[in-house]
Amino acid sequence: VQRSDVNYFGAGPAPLPTVVLEKASQALLNYQDKGLGLCEISHRSPEANAILAETKQALSDLLEIPDDYDILFLQSGGSGEFSAVVYNLVAIWVEKKRAKIAEEVGDNKEEILKRLRKVVDEELKVDYLVTGCWSLKASQEAARLIGAKHVNVAADARKANDGKFGKIPSEDQWSLTPRSAGGPAFVYFCDNETVDGVEFPSFPKSLEGEDAPIVVADMSSNFISRKVDVKKYGVIFGGAQKNIGNAGITIAILKKSLLPPQSPYASPELLRELNLPVGPIVLDYPTIAKNNSLYNTLPIFDVWVAGQVMKALVNSYGAKRISSQEEISDEKANLIYGVLDKYTDVYRVVPDKSVRSRMNICFRVAGGDADKEKAFLAGAEKKGLLGLKGHRSVGGIRASNYNAVSLDGAKLLASYLEEYAKSI
Ligand code: PLP
Numbered sequence: 001v002q003r004s005d006v007n008y009f010g011a012g013p014a015p016l017p018t019v020v021l022e023k024a025s026q027a028l029l030n031y032q033d034k035g036l037g038l039c040e041i042s043h044r045s046p047e048a049n050a051i052l053a054e055t056k057q058a059l060s061d062l063l064e065i066p067d068d069y070d071i072l073f074l075q076s077g078g079s080g081e082f083s084a085v086v087y088n089l090v091a092i093w094v095e096k097k098r099a100k101i102a103e104e105v106g107d108n109k110e111e112i113l114k115r116l117r118k119v120v121d122e123e124l125k126v127d128y129l130v131t132g133c134w135s136l137k138a139s140q141e142a143a144r145l146i147g148a149k150h151v152n153v154a155a156d157a158r159k160a161n162d163g164k165f166g167k168i169p170s171e172d173q174w175s176l177t178p179r180s181a182g183g184p185a186f187v188y189f190c191d192n193e194t195v196d197g198v199e200f201p202s203f204p205k206s207l208e209g210e211d212a213p214i215v216v217a218d219m220s221s222n223f224i225s226r227k228v229d230v231k232k233y234g235v236i237f238g239g240a241q242k243n244i245g246n247a248g249i250t251i252a253i254l255k256k257s258l259l260p261p262q263s264p265y266a267s268p269e270l271l272r273e274l275n276l277p278v279g280p281i282v283l284d285y286p287t288i289a290k291n292n293s294l295y296n297t298l299p300i301f302d303v304w305v306a307g308q309v310m311k312a313l314v315n316s317y318g319a320k321r322i323s324s325q326e327e328i329s330d331e332k333a334n335l336i337y338g339v340l341d342k343y344t345d346v347y348r349v350v351p352d353k354s355v356r357s358r359m360n361i362c363f364r365v366a367g368g369d370a371d372k373e374k375a376f377l378a379g380a381e382k383k384g385l386l387g388l389k390g391h392r393s394v395g396g397i398r399a400s401n402y403n404a405v406s407l408d409g410a411k412l413l414a415s416y417l418e419e420y421a422k423s424i
Helices: 018-029 046-063 077-105 109-123 133-146 268-273 285-290 300-320 322-342 370-382 407-423
Strands: 069-074 126-130 151-156 187-190 215-218 235-239 250-255 347-349 360-365 397-400
Touching: 018 300, 046 069, 046 250, 046 300, 069 077, 069 285, 077 109, 077 126, 077 133, 077 215, 077 235, 077 250, 077 268, 126 133, 133 151, 133 187, 133 215, 250 285, 300 322, 322 347, 322 360, 322 407, 360 370, 370 397, 370 407
Parallel strands: 126 151, 126 187, 187 215, 215 235
Antiparallel strands: 069 250, 235 250, 347 360, 360 397
16 A cells, blocks of 8 residues: 555544655655764754754744744653643742742741742632543643642533533633632643544633733644734643654743743742642753753654654745645635535534534544444545544544645545445
8 A cells, every 4th residue: 555545534643744754764864964864863963953943943934933932842742731831830820929928028938938828729720621631631630730629620611512522612601710819820721622623713812911811722733724823822832743743742832931030930849848749850841941942852853854844834835824724724624524514414523513623523424323433434444544533532433634634635535425425
């Protein structure tokens, strides 16, 4: 079987452009005629530094990232960021409170600690919009680290939807920690829920404004697929393995004001005194930023692959940047949803129309009949349409429409959907 015979719609790891893979095989053997491959050279070599700089530049060009943002490369996956945002942003929150108390009581360490304990106990909140299984997991990690009482689930999409994900509650139903009460340490949401096929149509209005909280967004499965107003976010993160590259690196776009000296972090000693967790050094944003993501060995080959994918996008779209990718993503998604909506007696799209993901198209065949869904998948496989099985936790069918899925691939899937619907 050749690559060209197959269209893969798996949710990640996902396909990469063939041209990048061809270049990658050469880079693994002999990078830039050095006689060594990219996995064999130091992450501190001039070559590695150039790769790092070029990849950052390509991402900045694509997403028009403002100068007051930093780009970090980490290795702990999207899941690692579930923890990292809590460690880092809670440390900032605590230090802010400590400094304020110190202003009031002076250098009295015991008094500061006493008051700070009370403030942490009563006021520390992190807000989560739970709209699918990944934001749920992130909120559970926050509860594991700092205690459930400090985690405010400001919206739970299952509540008004029979206990299932598939909708985003309207903003007037959210119970964000009030700004008047100092607000939360951050508000977290997952921009695209990979398993449930739910995507935020746009940036939430209630997270905007002058005294807006720090906003954290998981963009693992819709990174560089549409225009993003980066300045509305404190942290945007995503694993590379869906829309950007291969598994191995996680990218975090971080507002520089969330780093020292603008945002000092509470010391490990203070956090211990307060029974708050001290994060591992490899998740410590100030350490990673200070070291240009080279605090420890960075898999530079993975960074190179991501850079090649992004550079290819920058080159093909030029001044239009990400808007062109957004148009193509929309076109492919509309093509597939179009057929699903045409044959509603055969197919049922799982999420509500208002929040349908452009990236992970989740649907049921014949009301979720197990045999029919099996037959649907077998028929697809015969045509080289692979990776369509839904996540094991929800079942059904999921067509992931990441950047490397071609328009022709989407057309083939659409025509199979049509053919199958007519055949039963
Ligand atoms: N967030 C989202 C939206 C995901 O889809 C995934 C994985 O599929 C993760 C986080 C977890 O990523 P990782 O497996 O890199 O930890």
